[in-house]
Amino acid sequence: MKILIYGAGVLGSYLAHTLVRAGNEVTVLARGRRYEQLKKDGIVIRHHFQRKNTVDQVNVINRLEQDDYYDLIFVVMKYNQFTSVLPILAQNNSNNIVIVGNNADSANMQNFLVENSEVKKNIAFGFQLSGGKREESGRIISVRGGGQMVIGSLDGDISFKSTLENAFKQSKYKLIYNDHIDGWLKSHVIAIVAMNSIHYLNNFEFKKISKNKESLTQMISAMDEGFMILEKLGYKIDPAFQVKIVRNYRKIGYYGMKIFHKLSVNKLIEGSFSEIEAVYRTFDELQKEANISTPVWDDLKKRSLEKYKDEVI
Template identity: 45%
Template structure:
């Protein structure tokens, strides 16, 4: 398949690596220094847990022209950056697009692409569970042996799923189709906004955070309130187990949260190496809009945003 990976950050670079590895004709869209690095050195990835470095040469473009047609385009970038690339995507004559990453407004993006494209656009949304960072011209990829991808449309069946299945076949991805990725993505960012407040409260010192019983209980209650905001707006929390943990299994959730904070990898998963500060800000604004629409009190969520450790309070 002829595939474009639009975006050459950590997630896009790893996706391109997997697609090249299984034999697809892959192009990466990058700009500035990142494009120069890819052209000079290839797509260099250090696989953090696998203790290896891989290098793949890929075709690199800096601009997506309307007639540069691909079988499939994966748009992989941070949520605040999606809006800027929509005009070029709409103008391009490729028909199949997967927008991958945190996303608070997938419906608006789909509507824009379908309304402004000269061809019929089939649009899906996805999220891959991976973290990492860029360092000295290479990407550090933090992942397990199989990276999970949730993918799907916005309540409709993806009749063009074979394109996606063909692209991901034989990769080290395990992908699951969701019926409504709008609900999945909203549920996901409610969860990460609550969890990411742990690291920010203690400036990344998760061992200290794990000892703050009030903070951890506040996170759990805030997450439940976030789910209630979604439900008040007519969304179903997806997956359902996420809601059950925060609402009905709080003791177990608390224990698992303490265990998670004791694992060194949490310093990466709950830092800007997983979700950048500007992305958190954009998602917080999106949640604030949902909260306003729901017109309901969220005392724990509000307290969590202002929470400071007990030692700071005494000083």
């Protein structure tokens, strides 16, 4: 099966590794230095918990042409990068697209592709449960959750489900189908934004955060307010236990976050606030529509965006 991985970061590289090992013909789209690294060395991954290294050779391109056809295209990028890719995907003749990553605006992304494509687009959205970082050499340090992706369609069943399953058939990778993927992604974004904002404000010093009661409390309170916005707008919080923990069992949530931020594995996961800044801007529209008070979320947004603005300037 011909598969394109559009994006060669930590998550895209691991997905490409999985699909190559499953017997597919995999092409990775990368640019600049990353393109050269893949051409020369292939996909080099250090699997942290498994304590092993793998090297996989893949086809590498730096541009997707209109006539290039793939059975599946996985777009694995940061949220702030998706908008630049959508016009290119719309012009391409491939039909089956999975947009993978943090996403607060899946409906508008799908509408853009449907309205601007000359060929029928079958679209799904997913989130790969893994993380890690990329070293200067290009080697990926992979910290993964068993090799799995939460995936679903905004229109009910995924029309190309059989194609997806065939692609992963010879792997141990697990596809977790979700009937409310938009709600799942938005629920996930709430937690990601609250946590990453605190991380950014504290310069990603996780052990320092684990000892800071104010930061941990604000993180949990911001999540609660974010979930309230989604609830007001009729979104299903998924998984539902997130609300119970931050609202009804806050002490458990507090100590859970405290323990999480003590884990040494956190230093192996890349952090980028440019993505979170873009999510905040999208989420502003949901806040306006919900029209409820969110003082903790607003304070966290204000302080983190001010820091980001100062650093960018």
